[in-house]
Amino acid sequence: MQQIFSFLFKNSYRLLFLLLLVLSLGLTIQSHSYHKSKVISSANFLTGGIYQKVNNINEYFNLKSQNDELAFENARLKALLFNTKDSTKLPEIDTIKGVKKTDVIISKVIHNSYSKHENYLTINNGSKDGIKQDMGVINSAGIIGIVDDVSPGYATVISILNVKSQINAKLKKSNHFGSLVWNGKSTGFVQLIDVPRLAGVRKGDTIVTGGQSHIFPENIGIGTIEKVYTDDETNYYTLDIKLFNDMTNLGYVYIIKNKDREEIIQLESKIKKDE
């Protein structure tokens, strides 16, 4: 017994090092696995608050580009409105399926990262405003990511520029779908993998979100095809996609709340249980 104590005492420094190292490695490995939200994230009072303060100052430097973007979106929506026969009646938008099923929450990006392999954004709304894990985040140009961690006032978002992210997407013209991933190289491009060879793809074709996910509504813009490869092992196409969004400059974003999501998941889990 005494030997054990003297061993512990003699090596206390090394044991403390090992203990802390195991703890930090545990946190690291946990953060690399997809389906667990993180213990350590910037969705908390301290880091969210500091990022909010910094963003309040930084906002002034890109007011102009934000204004341009909003004016452009206004013009596009006005064009949709004026093309209806009776412009006083609210138009039924049929380009985005499920607009009635979804609620939209507006929020602002207060911290954005794009230089790492696993990038996250921090936004300044949280569970107080009804944001929950796994909600889709878009802006006027296209998709941005999926909500990961939520605190009362803030939330973190897995950016599409994250090697862990995987989103269902399809070709706009032919409905062939694949998975949208990122290879960690360029901030302007993502990859669409597992597209069947049957799909006639051409440079410049538009890629939009698919209808298979409960996260995004169908037909939200992602980007255009820049380059087409054939995967040697699987014989599927891999496409380089040029994003509509400039992920290095994000301001206001919309968070999509799909009301049917819980119902769909419940239904599908019932099927799995029966099998």
Added chain:
Amino acid sequence: MNSALLMNIARFILLLLAQVLIFNRMDLFGFVNPFPYILFIILYPVNGNKTGLLLASFFLGLIMDMFWNSGGVHAAACLVLAYFRPSIFKFSFGLSYEYQTVKLNDSLTPERFSFILIAVVIHHFTLFILEIFKLSSILDILVRTVLSTLFTIITSIIIIYLIKPSKR
């Protein structure tokens, strides 16, 4: 004794703030960030409390991880650096370093430079291995380590000479 403790607390907070507010937003060439916050570990007094340094480095890294959204990557890298710091001292300044008064913020001798270089390389290599976490992108890890080391050393040396206490 007390003033040394206050000095360390001030360094801890100021370097973290500088890192979060300034250096995290630099993104040179789109992917290189200098990390001069590890100056806290480098400049910690030579004869200071070792256990205190280990705990302080862990929390320094953990707070950094919170801002950087990276799990426990910075905490692990800072711990490794803090643990091997005495060995690096021994390597750079010779066996008798404990009896000398090693002052890092004096003129830049080859010994001091080699100490900072080895410390930064160890920290950054651990950091990027854990952050990327894939052996297939070992080239990416090396490129990021080399470039970030370069910029961290430049910014660190600038900071050391900017905050150097004036003599007399």
